[in-house]
Amino acid sequence: MTENRETQLLADVPDGLFIGGEWRPAAGGATLRVIDPSTGEVVKEIADARAEDGAAALDAAVDAAADWAATPARQRGEILRRAFDLLQERKEDFALLMTIEMGKPLAEARGEVVYGGEFLRWFSEEAVRATGRYGANPEGTGRMIVSQHPVGPCFLITPWNFPLAMATRKIAPALAAGCTVVIKPAELTPLTTLYFAKLLQDAGLPAGVVNVFTTSTSGAVSEPIIRDPRLRKLSFTGSTPVGVKLLEQAAGGVLRTSMELGGNAPFVIFDDADLDKAVEGAMAAKFRNIGQACTAANRFIVHRSIADEFARRVTERVQGFRMGRGTEDGVTIGPLIDDRAVAKAEALVKDAVDRGAILRTGGRRGDGAGTFYEATVVSDVAEGSDILREEIFGPVLAIVPFDDEDEAVRLANDTEYGLVSYVYTESLARGQRMIERLETGMMGLNVGVVSNAAAPFGGWKMSGLGREGGAEGIHEYLQTKYTLTPNP
Numbered sequence: 001m002t003e004n005r006e007t008q009l010l011a012d013v014p015d016g017l018f019i020g021g022e023w024r025p026a027a028g029g030a031t032l033r034v035i036d037p038s039t040g041e042v043v044k045e046i047a048d049a050r051a052e053d054g055a056a057a058l059d060a061a062v063d064a065a066a067d068w069a070a071t072p073a074r075q076r077g078e079i080l081r082r083a084f085d086l087l088q089e090r091k092e093d094f095a096l097l098m099t100i101e102m103g104k105p106l107a108e109a110r111g112e113v114v115y116g117g118e119f120l121r122w123f124s125e126e127a128v129r130a131t132g133r134y135g136a137n138p139e140g141t142g143r144m145i146v147s148q149h150p151v152g153p154c155f156l157i158t159p160w161n162f163p164l165a166m167a168t169r170k171i172a173p174a175l176a177a178g179c180t181v182v183i184k185p186a187e188l189t190p191l192t193t194l195y196f197a198k199l200l201q202d203a204g205l206p207a208g209v210v211n212v213f214t215t216s217t218s219g220a221v222s223e224p225i226i227r228d229p230r231l232r233k234l235s236f237t238g239s240t241p242v243g244v245k246l247l248e249q250a251a252g253g254v255l256r257t258s259m260e261l262g263g264n265a266p267f268v269i270f271d272d273a274d275l276d277k278a279v280e281g282a283m284a285a286k287f288r289n290i291g292q293a294c295t296a297a298n299r300f301i302v303h304r305s306i307a308d309e310f311a312r313r314v315t316e317r318v319q320g321f322r323m324g325r326g327t328e329d330g331v332t333i334g335p336l337i338d339d340r341a342v343a344k345a346e347a348l349v350k351d352a353v354d355r356g357a358i359l360r361t362g363g364r365r366g367d368g369a370g371t372f373y374e375a376t377v378v379s380d381v382a383e384g385s386d387i388l389r390e391e392i393f394g395p396v397l398a399i400v401p402f403d404d405e406d407e408a409v410r411l412a413n414d415t416e417y418g419l420v421s422y423v424y425t426e427s428l429a430r431g432q433r434m435i436e437r438l439e440t441g442m443m444g445l446n447v448g449v450v451s452n453a454a455a456p457f458g459g460w461k462m463s464g465l466g467r468e469g470g471a472e473g474i475h476e477y478l479q480t481k482y483t484l485t486p487n488p
């Protein structure tokens with residue numbers, strides 16, 4: 001890895017707003033700085049949009065909407081497929097860019113390129129399958145036609161933790177369905193979306209179909225867009241409090257919304273589990289993305305008879321981790337996204353320990369530049385501790401013991417969130433009971449990572465509304481029309 005390669009890559013990333021197929025500065029020329037969280041250094045300055053730029057982006061999406069909706073589905077799918085192919089060619093560049101702006105280890109960034117790319121391939125194929133149905137009504141008095149139509153211009157808002165995959169998971173189904181979009185990436189990691197917009201241009205996407213703005217004043221620029229009656233859909237991935245605020249804004253226009261919000265995933269290990277597999281799954285479910293995933297296991301609910309052995313084994317694994325800049329060989333724990341994230345991890349661990357938890361390893365912030373926090377294990381966490389209520393969003397593994405199945409279910413469901421759960425048991429019947437009893441939209445049964453472009457991703461309860469990926473994903477961007485005709 002050379003400095004030169006990073007410098008060259010960063011120079012290749014556009015620094016403007018992408019509106020109507022053109023790159024342009026923000027109104028008034030404002031800029032925002034993007035920081036490498038592993039060094040604290042500014043890596044690039046890019047346009048910082050104002051409300052008028054957001055309005056221009058929506059204008060462009062509205063202007064392009066009719067032509068894009070009328071473009072044959074196969075043609076739309078082929079552009080997505082070209083984007084998929086180009087992404088494979090540029091895989092190393094996208095991975096490095098994500099490591100620079102977000103901090104995840106390079107190997108994980110490469111994994112995100114694979115995962116994120118699959119949405120382009122999947123929806124390139126789904127584009128041609130979004131058809132309707134035709135048939136006689138039950139009374140035999142007429143023929144029913146059920147057809148699907150693009151919902152119209154969409155506004156997509158994405159978080160910083162998966163800069164590429166969260167963008168492709170929204171852009172690909174929207175485009176496949178025939179919708180144009182305005183996308184606003186997180187201000188902490190905007191470069192990947194800008195670089196991806198350039199890729200879409202190279203893939204032959206017509207002007208105005210995808211428009212991108214970056215801003216340090218998300219609320220002020222987004223709200224007028226959400227309240228504009230020409231907008232037909234809002235798809236948001238981020239924290240639950242911001243999602244709730246946006247739902248309130250969307251309510252005025254009865255705007256269609258998809259919400260992929262926070263999680264507080266339980267990871268339940270029964271005494272009949274294969275402990276080797278559970279430890280392996282725990283490592284992936286907890287430490288992937290440095291713990292900064294909505295699907296990250298937040299609470300390890302472990303049968304009392306094996307809780308100590310589990311804690312010992314995960315502690316041993318964690319002590320073998322290497323913390324550092326994600327570009328360095330062998331690094332498994334990169335920086336957290338910013339100082340607030342470090343302060344949060346610190347406060348949650350302190351609260352747990354103050355209430356009697358045992359700190360098995362870690363628990364300190366890194367020395368020097370960058371926002372690092374050590375991989376940490378705390379066991380014997382008392383009920384009521386903040387770490388069991390809040391999304392940790394950091395590399396802290398918290399263990400709570402339980403005595404019987406009912407207690408495990410009660411603890412697992414004791415949260416307002418319902419995104420994903422993980423269960424380890426060798427009993428089929430118990431696994432089936434957990435599918436029925438755990439209140440989450442997704443479950444890993446003896447598996448620590450569930451995400452897949454072909455599967456419906458989404459949460460129950462306060463983890464959200466709607467699904468991304470799978471056959472369901474494209475329907476978030478389609479609206480149904482029923483037409484009755486007389487018998488022929």
Ligand code: NAD
Pocket residue numbers: 157158159160161162166184185186187218219220222223237238239240242243245246259260261262263293294295391419459463464
């Ligand atoms: P966040 O809610 O702070 O920000 C998400 C996005 O919303 C960013 O682009 C941000 O700039 C923007 N935003 C913030 N305030 C806004 C406002 N008032 N109006 C318009 N936009 C606004 O979340 P984050 O810290 O970027 O991401 C972490 C959160 O995202 C976690 O809670 C995590 O669980 C969640 N997440 C959920 C999923 C999922 O699929 N369910 C996936 C990834 C992350």
